[in-house]
């Protein structure tokens with residue numbers, strides 16, 4: 001268990017272009033932090049800098065307050081789980097897990113004890129004499145996790161560990177990783193491009209885009225008060241409805257329809273006339289709610305998901321997706337009144353993409 | 364790959380790993396090449412002495428005025444062109460043939476038969492070929508006589524010597540290229556060929572529009588290989604003709620080697636340098652063309 | 660696709676004819692080595708020797724004044740030693756060059772190697788003679804062995820393998836606490852064993868056939884190998900024809916057998932660098 005801190009971290013591979021642009025993050029003892037963002041945004045680079053697999057171009061990384069920029073990976077006391085498992089193909093599962101301990105001259109009975117414990121925890125104790133090639137993807141990933149666990153490192157690093165698994169196995173393993181964290185109470189940094197994975201696993205999420213930190217906070221905070229358009233559009237499935245709108249007289253104008261924004265929001269606009277308007281699909285309902293505004297809309301398409309139905313409505317010149325009850329049966333083309341929760345309206349600066357505010361927040 | 368700045372142990376060990384390789388490359392590669400180029404600017408008689416006389420381009424001017432060298436250069440280029448075209452042509456055709464549906468079984472055996480000469484020690488192969496070609500006792504003419512054809516001049520005549528050593532070299536080398544083409548054909552996308560067939564393409568159209576474009580990279584790689592290899596043709600000449608008859612197979616590397624033997628180091632190394640330059644320029648040129656092809 | 664029967668027969672006939680043409684020189688060499696010079700010269704086409712005897716071995720018991728077994732031992736020793744040295748040096752070198760591909764020194768070294776293999780080999784041999792002379796390696800086994808050690812095919816085989824080897828496995832070992840030494844000998848080399856084997860076999864086949872470097876570095880027949888001996892006596896025109904053929908067989912048979920045993924590996928390995936394009 002340890003804390004990790006990144007201070008103004010920069011990375012450039014070619015000495016000319018930065019791929020990480022000065023990121024600050026602190027990760028506390030026992031915290032589960034997820035780096036999330038689209039492919040190529042620099043998540044792996046950042047993680048690999050923590051691991052010591054990439055040099056740090058600028059800034060500083062500390063583990064337990066100790067600067068590790070120039071510390072060799074083997075002395076950082078970290079363990080890492082890779083997307084492609086990276087098992088040693090010629091070693092048995094037992095030897096795969098024991099390798100790191102052997103190198104550290106751990107006594108043989110201690111090795112045996114730790115490997116057996118980890119193997120039981122991961123339910124691979126019956127196949128310890130097998131080679132990795134005789135395992136399924138899910139089993140290989142368990143071994144890779146086991147190899148990390150036996151080391152009892154200060155920090156666990158995971159780089160998209162579930163990406164190579166099929167959807168069902170992914171859900172199952174996700175649950176197991178969460179349980180594991182609760183059991184070990186270890187500090188974990190976990191990289192994924194999948195926002196669902198991030199939301200379900202993390203204590204705190206760092207959303208990255210283009211080598212910049214967009215937001216760092218609890219899953220709730222990320223979801224409810226996205227700090228930027230990018231975060232809003234990246235989280236939730238379906239993600240937040242985001243559209244351009246003109247703003248005048250306290251009204252957001254969508255072609256022939258206009259919606260009155262809460263005064264708290266209006267104030268934050270500071271006289272801007274062009275903004276981005278956002279609302280999550282679950283904050284649009286078919287019946288009036290407390291503090292909601294009614295607009296008339298036309299049904300464009302319906303997508304029944306079983307438990308609920310996603311409905312795309314045309315409102316003025318924009319389209320909004322709403323989560324509706326499963327029994328929604330208005331046919332496409334027909335009109336329907338919908339109600340937008342004013343407290344859950346978001347407004348973003350059209351140029352910078354930064355959040356200007358949410359309906360219910362006065363701060 | 365993995366990097367960690369300022370971990371000297373991590374860096375230093377790679378220098379240790381690479382050291383023997385670096386030493387061998389330097390001592391038996393880079394150094395002799397530089398030495399050879401250096402010698403080409405010195406007078407032959409002093410080339411191996413501690414203080415060789417620098418003569419500038421004199422050796423180059425001398426060989427460019429040497430009719431034997433010019434004929435040798437011409438012969439080398441003609442031979443290389445002939446050899447590259449026939450090697451690539453024959454190996455491509457034979458690979459396509461072996462890969463076709465006509466040969467359903469035994470492909471591995473045919474492949475083995477054509478590849479066996481590749482691993483045969485070249486000297487032994489060429490010694491045998493020399494005797495097969497022999498005017499009075501050779502098997503080739505014995506066969507021709509038996510079927511009532513006129514005798515083949517073989518290595519004895521200027522008109523047939525080059526073609527004779529070409530055939531022997533083809534025997535030694537074609538298998539290598541056949542196997543490369545076969546491997547590339549096996550990598551070709553079967554789906555496209557089937558789609559073309561469904562679209563109603565006949566065998567020729569399929570070859571021209573589907574197979575050939577897919578083989579283009581392999582064609583380029585093979586051509587560069589063959590080009591480098593044939594420009595350096597040496598052993599076959601040393602064993603079979605010694606450059607004759609009448610210098611008709613006296614290719615540059617053999618001619619240069621003879622001059623070395625006579626102690627004419629300056630001219631010999633000048634020739635080596637010219638041949639080296641030709642190899643590099645042609646190989647780089649072909650690679651450039653290939654890269655451009657790959658990009659578009 | 661269905662083909663007419665006659666077409667298939669014709670195709671197989673063609674393939675068989677081509678294969679026989681490829682194999683005929685072998686066969687002729689083998690048969691001739693059992694026939695005395697007189698009968699070879701008068702009936703070169705005979706498909707079977709008149710009698711089978713190994714008497715010819717007596718005739719080539721000494722070649723150019725040196726006992727045959729010296730050439731055989733030299734061939735075996737020089738080829739084996741250069742294969743061992745070459746495989747080890749190339750494996751280590753290629754590994755370092757791949758792992759530190761971005762280092763300017765390593766880039767330059769790789770470039771130097773690539774240029775070397777473009778240089779006409781037989782013309783390189785002469786300046787190498789001078790280098791050997793300066794290093795005092797002329798006429799020594801070490802000189803021959805070291806000169807034969809490196810080869811382009813072997814280098815490309817290893818380079819290709821190390822480049823395609825999953826980088827994350829090495830990184831996992833580094834994080835597990837392995838030193839670069841332990842990574843190489845504990846993880847990478849065990850994985851590279853198939854390539855080591857392929858490369859060693861190919862080096863053996865190629866170096867067995869080498870003659871010019873051996874000839875040039877040697878000062879006397881004491882360090883000649885079989886191909887060099889063959890080169891020497893084949894020059895003496897038609898003197899002992901059966902002997903030449905027997906020596907050819909002796910030079911050819913070991914590598915042929917070796918090749919036939921490991922043919923899949925050899926064919927795949929020798930062409931690996933050129934496939935894919």
Ligand SMILES: Nc1ncnc2c1ncn2[C@@H]1O[C@H](COP(=O)(O)OP(=O)(O)O)[C@@H](O)[C@H]1O
Nearest residue numbers: 013019037038039040041042043044045046364
């Ligand atoms: N070894 C490298 N050399 C040069 N550029 C790299 C290297 N690795 C990653 N990059 C670049 O850095 C950026 C971030 O990559 P990465 O951290 O792998 O993204 P992610 O893991 O978020 O998908 C990308 O633009 C990628 O092209």
Ligand SMILES: [Mg+2]
Nearest residue numbers: 043044045160
């Ligand atoms: Mg990544």
